[in-house]
Amino acid sequence: MTANxxxxxxxxxxxxxxxxxxxxxxxxxxxxxxxxxxxALLRSPFEQSxxxxxxxxxxxxxxxxxxxxxxxxxxxxxxxxxxRMLSLGASIHEDHRKPDGTGWVTMRxxxxxxxxxxxxxxxx
Numbered sequence: 001m002t003a004n005x006x007x008x009x010x011x012x013x014x015x016x017x018x019x020x021x022x023x024x025x026x027x028x029x030x031x032x033x034x035x036x037x038x039x040a041l042l043r044s045p046f047e048q049s050x051x052x053x054x055x056x057x058x059x060x061x062x063x064x065x066x067x068x069x070x071x072x073x074x075x076x077x078x079x080x081x082x083x084r085m086l087s088l089g090a091s092i093h094e095d096h097r098k099p100d101g102t103g104w105v106t107m108r109x110x111x112x113x114x115x116x117x118x119x120x121x122x123x124x
Contacts, residue, residue, distance in 0.1 A: 008041070008053040009069070011113060012061070016040040016054035019111050023052055025088050026071065026115075061112040068113070070104075073120040082107065082117050 013019045017031075020040035024031050029042035029052065042052040073081035082092070082105050093114060094106040105117045 004048040004050065006050040008051050009067075010053045010055060012057040012059075013040075013054040013111055014056070014060065015111075016056050019109060019113075020052075020054045022088055022090075022109055023054075026085065026109075027052070028074070065114045068115050070116045070118055072118050076120060077123055078105070078117055078119045081120070085117070 011019070015037070017035055017037055017040045020031050020035060020042055023029070024042055027042060029044055032041040032043055035041055038056045040054045042054075044051050071081070078097075085107055086092070089110040090107045092105060093108050097103040097105060101123065102119070104119075106114055107117060108114055
């Protein structure tokens with residue numbers, strides 16, 4: 001099989017369009033024009049990579065994610081990226097940074113979904 005079979009990574013959301021706007025800032029993926037309050041799609045600009053689809057659900061998040069994304073900042077440093085995400089409404093859930101510069105930060109988006117921020121390629 002040569003094609004990636006994963007079309008979308010789907011996330012439950014209270015406000016799909018609002019949370020898609022946060023994740024668009026995080027990933028740089030554009031929001032599809034026909035996105036609305038029921039579903040919002042971030043289209044990956046990379047061929048054969050899945051998009052991120054946010055679907056409206058009535059219930060809130062109640063536990064730990066069983067799946068999360070690990071983010072490697074495309075530019076700058078991990079710590080600069082963490083600060084940027086904080087300014088966009090994310091919060092730090094667990095800080096696993098070590099004095100030697102290794103480690104990661106587990107964050108939550110504005111609706112509580114976890115994601116990890118690793119060191120950038122330049123920091124490795």
